[in-house]
Amino acid sequence: MDSYNIMFVILAVLIVCASFATVLAKSVLRAAAYLFFALLGVAGMYFLMGYTFLGSVQVMVYCGGIVVLYVFAILLTRGAKDKLSENTKQKIFASALLSLTGLGAFVYAILKANLLHENLFRPEPLYAPSEEATISINTIGRHMLSTDVNGYLLPFEAVSVLLLACIVAALVIARKR
């Protein structure tokens, strides 16, 4: 058992526990704090896969931006006092049953599918990833701004327009009247 496996187990336990804590926490503010750890766990998974840029984006955008935004919104709307729900026991039980059934079906399908066996490409071990498996900043920049078959210039520009529209809309919606 090498360090990669140990790290994977730690991250998996962190993600699972933090996800459950997020949906079960009594106060919404605590739920946001637990969500922070779940997001950090996912960022750790990206780092483990060798996708360092994606992991840094996850830490910056999610942990640094979105969670802080949620905390501000919860405090501004007095949502921190909100309880888990006023649902009946029966409703919560039905939701839990539905989720567990779905999870069971998913896990069964994943284990049955045998994804790696019918695959054209040679699967690579997760540790010691090769140069082509981990995408460098240089490659990301070239793909992001190129217009050929492998280029992503159109979605890149679309996202920039979307973010501009988002800024304007957030200002218009949340301004004082």
Added chain:
Amino acid sequence: MIELNYILIVSAVMMFAGIFGFLTRRSTLAILLSIELMLNATDLNFAAFNRFLFPGGHVGYFFALFSIAITAAESAIAIAIMINVYRQLKDISVGKLEKMKW
């Protein structure tokens, strides 16, 4: 050795924890937190499929990247709407949002 299946199972647990929260929560901000969990699970799947099935490719990688950007925009707008709703109704739990019904 870590396999693709293990990461998929972790992300499936995360996804269904999010679905459970989405079904049981009453506060809209808590529902949004559950949606974040679900979106993160899909991002993890994109990256894992790209890494394990197509190690030389980059499609899933960029899909995850753009998905993160769109999620940021979505939650910013949603929070702006919720703050506005709070100003009007002084409550953001889903039971009280009857003015949004047609």
